[in-house]
Amino acid sequence: MFQARTKADTLKELIAIVSTLVDEAKFSISSEKITLRAVDPAHVAMLDVQLKKDAFEEYKADEVDLGVDVAKIDQFLRLARAGDIVDLAHDEDKRRLNVIVGNTTKRMSLIDTTGMTEPKVPNLNLPAKVSLNIEDIMQGIRASESVSDHVALVATPEYFELICEGDTDQVQLKLAKDQLVELEAKEKARSLFPLEYFSNIMKSVPSGTKLTFSLGVDYPVKIEFSIAGENGEVKYFLAPRIESGD
Amino acid sequence: MGVDISQILHPRKISLSALSGKAVAIDAFNSLYQFLSIIRLPDGTPLRNRDGEVTSHLSGLFYRCINFIEAGMKPVFVFDGEPPALKEETIRQRSEARTEAEQAWKDALAAGEIRQAWTKATRASRLTGMMIEDSKRLLKYMGVPSVQAPSEGEAQAAYMVEAGQADAAASQDFDSMLFGCPRLIRNLAISGKRRIPKTNRFTQVEPEEILLSDLLGSLEITREQLVDMGIMIGTDYNPGIRGIGPKKAHKIIKKYGSIDAAVGERAIDPVESLEELRTIFLEPSVSMHEEFSWKDIDRGAVISFMCDRNGFSVDRIASTLDRVSKREQAAGLSTLDKWCQN
Numbered sequence: 001m002f003q004a005r006t007k008a009d010t011l012k013e014l015i016a017i018v019s020t021l022v023d024e025a026k027f028s029i030s031s032e033k034i035t036l037r038a039v040d041p042a043h044v045a046m047l048d049v050q051l052k053k054d055a056f057e058e059y060k061a062d063e064v065d066l067g068v069d070v071a072k073i074d075q076f077l078r079l080a081r082a083g084d085i086v087d088l089a090h091d092e093d094k095r096r097l098n099v100i101v102g103n104t105t106k107r108m109s110l111i112d113t114t115g116m117t118e119p120k121v122p123n124l125n126l127p128a129k130v131s132l133n134i135e136d137i138m139q140g141i142r143a144s145e146s147v148s149d150h151v152a153l154v155a156t157p158e159y160f161e162l163i164c165e166g167d168t169d170q171v172q173l174k175l176a177k178d179q180l181v182e183l184e185a186k187e188k189a190r191s192l193f194p195l196e197y198f199s200n201i202m203k204s205v206p207s208g209t210k211l212t213f214s215l216g217v218d219y220p221v222k223i224e225f226s227i228a229g230e231n232g233e234v235k236y237f238l239a240p241r242i243e244s245g246d
Numbered sequence: 247m248g249v250d251i252s253q254i255l256h257p258r259k260i261s262l263s264a265l266s267g268k269a270v271a272i273d274a275f276n277s278l279y280q281f282l283s284i285i286r287l288p289d290g291t292p293l294r295n296r297d298g299e300v301t302s303h304l305s306g307l308f309y310r311c312i313n314f315i316e317a318g319m320k321p322v323f324v325f326d327g328e329p330p331a332l333k334e335e336t337i338r339q340r341s342e343a344r345t346e347a348e349q350a351w352k353d354a355l356a357a358g359e360i361r362q363a364w365t366k367a368t369r370a371s372r373l374t375g376m377m378i379e380d381s382k383r384l385l386k387y388m389g390v391p392s393v394q395a396p397s398e399g400e401a402q403a404a405y406m407v408e409a410g411q412a413d414a415a416a417s418q419d420f421d422s423m424l425f426g427c428p429r430l431i432r433n434l435a436i437s438g439k440r441r442i443p444k445t446n447r448f449t450q451v452e453p454e455e456i457l458l459s460d461l462l463g464s465l466e467i468t469r470e471q472l473v474d475m476g477i478m479i480g481t482d483y484n485p486g487i488r489g490i491g492p493k494k495a496h497k498i499i500k501k502y503g504s505i506d507a508a509v510g511e512r513a514i515d516p517v518e519s520l521e522e523l524r525t526i527f528l529e530p531s532v533s534m535h536e537e538f539s540w541k542d543i544d545r546g547a548v549i550s551f552m553c554d555r556n557g558f559s560v561d562r563i564a565s566t567l568d569r570v571s572k573r574e575q576a577a578g579l580s581t582l583d584k585w586c587q588n
Binding site for chain 1: 284285305565569585
């Protein structure tokens with residue numbers, strides 16, 4: 001059994017995050033929370049999300065896995081206006097998820113979850129930690145998009161830096177320690193990431209969000225933030241690009 | 247099914263990615279029965295194409311192969327041939343149990359007890375000749391080799407590992423160990439979840455590896471003695487000796503050395519067809535000249551077979567196939583995999 005009611009915005013945020021990496025996803029529902037773990041088809045990025053029952057206005061559930069076509073639900077939620085309420089209900093007999101916005105119900109057939117693997121969360125030792133507001137980094141990311149297809153994230157004891165090196169041009173965004181919410185780095189950490197993935201991930205972060213990067217040297221980055229007023233936790237992992245020789 | 251020696255085993259957990267690049271001989275019947283058993287609608291009805299033919303096994307086989315290929319594994323499916331004569335009784339019992347379960351499923355459906363129906367239905371699975379042929383066809387289209395065993399698939403798989411044609415055998419049964427398989431992988435399941443028998447609940451399972459040398463070493467016995475233990479406990483070919491489980495069997499073998507010696511000391515009753523049973527495990531009928539290789543997926547053939555012939559959604563099959571090709575394209579890109587092998 002699964003029945004829940006929530007603000008459309010909460011659900012939109014969740015779906016925006018999930019759809020950055022996958023088209024189909026397995027939501028594991030329990031009496032306390034909804035969790036989802038997914039890896040993109042190329043295994044470059046992983047997502048680990050938890051949404052506690054307190055993120056919902058009403059929430060009743062037993063343990064069940066729902067295979068959802070994320071694009072379909074995203075499309076339907078676009079019809080909801082800010083402040084709208086969305087009802088979700090699992091129809092076990094017909095194997096459907098019913099989504100109700102206002103007076104409209106969309107009955108979506110669920111996807112068989114047998115083929116969906118549950119990826120393992122990587123085991124990482126990431127020495128540097130940077131917390132900042134999403135607004136403070138977006139400009140640098142947008143500026144990088146026309147310059148190269150990869151971007152370096154650098155953390156030192158004094159500053160955080162995003163550098164994008166193209167063939168002819170360069171973009172640099174530098175935030176000193178006092179411009180950051182938090183900076184913890186004993187020595188310099190630097191890794192290079194595919195810009196398309198990084199940019200899509202950052203665009204899924206709701207505005208006004210404080211996020212944390214955990215970084216190492218040529219290591220994946222862990223990107224963490226809260227959604228739904230601290231009732232949801234999002235963790236992304238993005239594999240680095242290993243720089244060749246030079 | 248098979249001999250139950252789980253109590254005395256100490257398997258080692260491994261991850262699917264640890265099998266990357268490894269050739270794994272998979273007990274095909276064992277897998278197909280699993281698919282037929284669990285891939286069902288909530289009321290227990292299996293998946294069917296528009297001609298009403300069951301397609302649960304094809305769905306399972308397709309997704310499992312995709313997951314294996316994605317993990318970089320090289321699967322080879324080994325199909326059973328003629329069962330040894332001694333297996334007749336077991337086969338008859340299984341067939342009877344299926345007929346009973348089928349009736350119980352229909353009764354539960356008629357009574358509207360959906361959960362009960364599902365449980366019963368999972369035990370009523372039958373594997374037909376056509377399902378086997380279709381499975382082999384799908385494997386061919388997916389570039390995954392299959393091997394036809396002259397007799398027991400597990401014996402053939404064990405031989406292939408011994409001969410170095412494969413790195414490990416995969417099965418849920420322990421019989422492979424009795425057949426002398428040096429390395430057995432269990433729980434090589436699709437989603438990391440497996441149904442708890444006779445319920446509708448699932449438990450998290452991880453692949454595990456059992457080495458014959460470890461098993462014999464920890465029990466301090468020979469393979470011949472392991473086979474004698476299996477015969478006392480009971481196998482697919484004999485009922486075993488009443489009241490003897492793995493621990494007791496181990497004690498008897500440690501004390502007397504063999505079944506004959508134990509019988510001589512009147513510790514146990516004589517075992518019928520003892521030599522024939524030993525031969526099944528120690529000199530199994532296997533084919534030594536099977537050649538096989540892995541090929542690229544024939545995308546068009548898979549889609550036509552799965553979608554046109556068997557009614558699966560083109561979108562889903564195509565997007566799943568894309569997963570593999572995207573994976574290959576991204577080969578140059580660094581992935582998270584090497585950090586996920588914890």
